[in-house]
Amino acid sequence: MAAGPLRHHPGFRRLLVGAVAGQAAAQLSLVALPLAAVVELRASAFEAGLLTATETAAFLLIGLPAGAWLDRVRRMPVLVRSDLVRAAAIGSVPLAAAAGMLTMPQLYLVSFVVGVATVFFDVSHQSVLPRLLAREHLVSGNGALESVRGTTAVATPAVGGGLVQALGASAALALNAVGYLLSALVLRRIRLSETPSPAAGRGSLRAEIAEGLSFVVRQPLLRPIMLCTAVANFFGAMLAAVQTVYLVRELGLTPGLVGVVLSAMAVGGLVAALLAGRLARAAGDVRVIWLAMLGTVPAAVLLPMGRGTAGALCFTAGLTLLSFRGVLYNVAQVSLRQRICPDHLLGRMNATLRFVVWGCMPLGAIAGAVVAGGLGTRTAVAVGAAGLLTALVPLSLSPLRRMRDLPAERVPESSRD
Numbered sequence: 011m012a013a014g015p016l017r018h019h020p021g022f023r024r025l026l027v028g029a030v031a032g033q034a035a036a037q038l039s040l041v042a043l044p045l046a047a048v049v050e051l052r053a054s055a056f057e058a059g060l061l062t063a064t065e066t067a068a069f070l071l072i073g074l075p076a077g078a079w080l081d082r083v084r085r086m087p088v089l090v091r092s093d094l095v096r097a098a099a100i101g102s103v104p105l106a107a108a109a110g111m112l113t114m115p116q117l118y119l120v121s122f123v124v125g126v127a128t129v130f131f132d133v134s135h136q137s138v139l140p141r142l143l144a145r146e147h148l149v150s151g152n153g154a155l156e157s158v159r160g161t162t163a164v165a166t167p168a169v170g171g172g173l174v175q176a177l178g179a180s181a182a183l184a185l186n187a188v189g190y191l192l193s194a195l196v197l198r199r200i201r202l203s204e205t206p207s208p209a210a211g212r213g214s215l216r217a218e219i220a221e222g223l224s225f226v227v228r229q230p231l232l233r234p235i236m237l238c239t240a241v242a243n244f245f246g247a248m249l250a251a252v253q254t255v256y257l258v259r260e261l262g263l264t265p266g267l268v269g270v271v272l273s274a275m276a277v278g279g280l281v282a283a284l285l286a287g288r289l290a291r292a293a294g295d296v297r298v299i300w301l302a303m304l305g306t307v308p309a310a311v312l313l314p315m316g317r318g319t320a321g322a323l324c325f326t327a328g329l330t331l332l333s334f335r336g337v338l339y340n341v342a343q344v345s346l347r348q349r350i351c352p353d354h355l356l357g358r359m360n361a362t363l364r365f366v367v368w369g370c371m372p373l374g375a376i377a378g379a380v381v382a383g384g385l386g387t388r389t390a391v392a393v394g395a396a397g398l399l400t401a402l403v404p405l406s407l408s409p410l411r412r413m414r415d416l417p418a419e420r421v422p423e424s425s426r427d
Contacts, residue, residue: 021142021200022151028196029158032093032131035189037276039100039124041170041269042186044254046103046179047117049265055387057114059251059379064118066247066371068125073365076129078218078358085134085141086200092131093194099123101187107180133364137356140348142200148345150287157283171269179265222358231296231350232363234408235343238303238401239367245397246332247374248381248390249313253325256387261322271326278334286341294414299342300405305335306398314392328395 047053047061080088099120106112143151173182226232257263257271282302290298312328315321351359374394382390405411 019143022154024196024200025138025142026154026158028089028193028200029155031189031196032193033158035096035100035186035193037272038170038173038182038186038189041265041272042174042179042182043103043117043121045174045265045268046107046112046183047114048254048258049174050107050179051112051114051117053114054383055252055255055390056379056383058255059375059382061114061117061121062247062251063372063375063379065121065125065128066368066375067122068129069364069368070372072126073129073133073361073369074219074223076133076361078222078361080130080133080137080361081218081354081356081358085138086197088130088134089138090194090198092127092134093190093197095127096124096131097187097190097194099127100183100190104180104184104187107178112180129364133360137360140353140356148348152341152345152348153283153286157280169269171266171272174269175264175266218358222355222362225351225355226359226362229350230409232347232359234404234410235299235347236363236366237404239343239363240370241404242303242306242336242398242401243367244370244374244377245394245401246336247371248378248394248397251375251378252382252387252390252394255382256391257322257325260387261318261325263322267322271322271329274326275329275333278330278332279337282334282337283341286338289338290342290345295342296346296410296413296415299339299346300411302335302339302342303402303405305331305338306401309335310395310398313395314388325391332398 044058044061047058053061103112103117103120106116139151139155140148170182173185226236254268257268258265263271286298289301293301309328309331312324312331315324347359347363348356378390378394381393
C-alpha cells in the first residue's frame with residue numbers, strides 16, 4: 011500500500027491501518043443503513059432520500075465553524091473522539107432493533123450524529139496528512155489512503171450484503187460499530203507533534219471563518235475545483251439517495267446482490283487509487299484533474315439504461331466508471347489543495363471546501379427524494395446522470411484546463427484573471 015519511504019513511516023502505517031478499520035465500517039454502513047430503512051422499516055423512496063440527506067447535512071450546518079475550531083486545536087485527538095462517537099451512534103441501531111423499538115426517526119438521528127462526527131473526522135484527517143508527511147510525498151500518501159478506501163470498498167459491500175441477507179441489516183450494523191472502535195484504538199497510538207499556529211484563536215471565530223472563505227474564493231485554482239466538485243456532489247447525492255430503492259424495487263435485486271453491485275463499483279475506485287501516481291506523472295498532476303472528470307460522460311449515459319439484469323449491469327458499469335473518475339479526481343485535487351495552502355489555513359481551507367461541496371449533498375439528496383417520490387426512481391436516476399455532465403463546465407473555463415503541472419512556487423491567492 012505505502013510505497014518508498016512511506017512504507018517505513020510508523021505514523022503513516024498506523025494511519026493506513028486505522029483507515030482500513032474506519033473505511034470498512036463506513037462501507038458497511040453504506041449498505042446496511044439504507045437497507046435497514048428500505049427492507050426492515052419499509053421506507054418510501056422519499057424517506058430513504060431523507061436518510062441520505064441527514065448524514066450529509068452536518069457539513070452544511072457546522073462545516074465552517076468546525077474548520078476554524080480545528081485550526082486552534084490538536085487534530086489527532088479529534089480523529090479518535092470522532093470514531094468513538096460514530097461507534098456509539100451506530101451501535102444503538104442493533105440494540106433498538108433487538109428490543110423491537112427501531113424507527114425511522116432513530117435512523118435519522120443516528121445518521122445525523124454520524125454525519126457530525128464525520129465532519130470533524132474528515133477535516134482533521136485531511137489536515138493531519140501534511141503534518142505527517144513531507145509535501146513531496148502527499149500524492150503518494152493520498153494515493154495509498156485511496157487504495158485502502160478502494161480495497162475496503164471492493165470487499166466490504168459484498169460481504170455486508172451477505173451479512174444483511176443472513177442476519178438482517180440492523181444486526182449487521184453491530185460490526186460497523188466494532189470497525190469504528192478499532193480505528194480509534196489504532197489512531198490513538200500515532201505520535202504527532204502538533205502545535206497550533208500562534209495566530210490561532212487570537213481573532214474571533216467569525217473572522218477566522220471569513221479568512222478561510224476568502225482564501226478559497228480568491229485562489230484561482232481552488233475556486234473552479236470547488237464549483238466542479240459541488241455540482242458533481244449535488245447530482246451524485248441525487249443518485250445515492252435513490253440507488254438502493256432503484257436497485258431493490260425497480261431492478262428487483264436482493265440485499266446480497268445490492269452489496270455485489272456496490273463492490274463491483276468500488277473496483278473502479280481501487281484501480282484509480284493504484285494508478286493515481288503514475289497517471290499524474292504521465293499526464294501532469296494538474297491536467298489529470300480535468301482528464302478524470304471526462305470519465306463522467308460515458309458513466310452518465312449508462313446509469314439509467316435497461317431493465318432487469320441488463321439494467322443492473324448498465325447501472326453497475328456506470329457506477330464503476332464514476333468510482334474510477336471520483337478517486338482519480340480526488341487524489342489529484344486534494345493533493346493540489348494541500349500543496350498550495352499554508353499550514354495555518356489547512357483546517358479552514360478543507361472545511362470551506364467541505365462546507366460547499368458536501369453542503370450540496372443534502373440538497374441533492376432531498377432533490378432526489380422529491381423527484382423519485384413524484385416521478386419515480388428511474389426518472390431521478392436519469393436527472394442525476396444528466397446533471398453530472400454539467401460538472402465539467404467550471405474546469406473547462408478555468409486555468410486548470412491549460413495547465414499540466416503545478417508551478418514549483420506557491421500559487422498566489424488573488425486571481426490573475
